[in-house]
Amino acid sequence: xxxxxxxxxxxxxxxxxxxxxxxxxxxxxxxxxxxxxxxxxxxxxxxxxxxxxxxxxxxxxxxxxxxxxxxxxxxxxxxxxxxxxxxxxxxxxxxxxxxxxxxxxxxxxxxxxxx
Amino acid sequence: xxxxxxxxxxxxxxxxxxxxxxxxxxxxxxxxxxxxxxxxxxxxxxxxxxxxxxxxxxxxxxxxxxxxxxxxxxxxxxxxxxxxxxxxxxxxxxxxxxxxxxxxxxxxx
Numbered sequence: 761x762x763x764x765x766x767x768x769x770x771x772x773x774x775x776x777x778x779x780x781x782x783x784x785x786x787x788x789x790x791x792x793x794x795x796x797x798x799x800x801x802x803x804x805x806x807x808x809x810x811x812x813x814x815x816x817x818x819x820x821x822x823x824x825x826x827x828x829x830x831x832x833x834x835x836x837x838x839x840x841x842x843x844x845x846x847x848x849x850x851x852x853x854x855x856x857x858x859x860x861x862x863x864x865x866x867x868x869x870x871x872x873x874x875x
Numbered sequence: 876x877x878x879x880x881x882x883x884x885x886x887x888x889x890x891x892x893x894x895x896x897x898x899x900x901x902x903x904x905x906x907x908x909x910x911x912x913x914x915x916x917x918x919x920x921x922x923x924x925x926x927x928x929x930x931x932x933x934x935x936x937x938x939x940x941x942x943x944x945x946x947x948x949x950x951x952x953x954x955x956x957x958x959x960x961x962x963x964x965x966x967x968x969x970x971x972x973x974x975x976x977x978x979x980x981x982x983x984x
Contacts, residue, residue: 763918764918791970793970793971800884800976801976801977802879802961802963802974802975802976802977803919803961803972803974804974805971805972805973808970808971810970815970816970816971851919863921863924864921864972865920866918866919866920867918868918869918
């Protein structure tokens, strides 16, 4: 499968712990996005990279959240001092260059449960 | 700020019946509208976009700027159409999507 891959698929952690999610986009895609989805809601935008540059961050992304894409390939999303409200599905998506609003290709998501 | 509203959380129809999923948006500029679909145990994927004016899997959607709507329609629903459907909007020349809360469609035999 050459689609977007995310790891881990599921993570259960205790409140106050740090967690890190990884996303490997489709190889030729230079744009990478992180979204968060809670139960009964649609995905909400968190942040966006073009190559290694983080071009936009949502106000949803508190200072406990940090995302990187060091070499313009895979990306990591770290949550420090997790809270129960961080429990959600974290979705990664990628898209090729060209028109800004081309199709987004989503991964299967990383589900976080904070106890 | 832009906003997407899908008023129906659940929609149940019989096979062969027409199905319409409502989507309304608020945005003062010229939006680009999309429908994304998530089938059971599959990832979220694009179904169609308004600029393409295409029919995908028998579905069509027309952008009505006067009513600020982008409803998704199919004249004859099939069991394989059972899925979660999300309407999404992007602003002109923007990279990110704003999604509605989604509508779960169940097509009964």
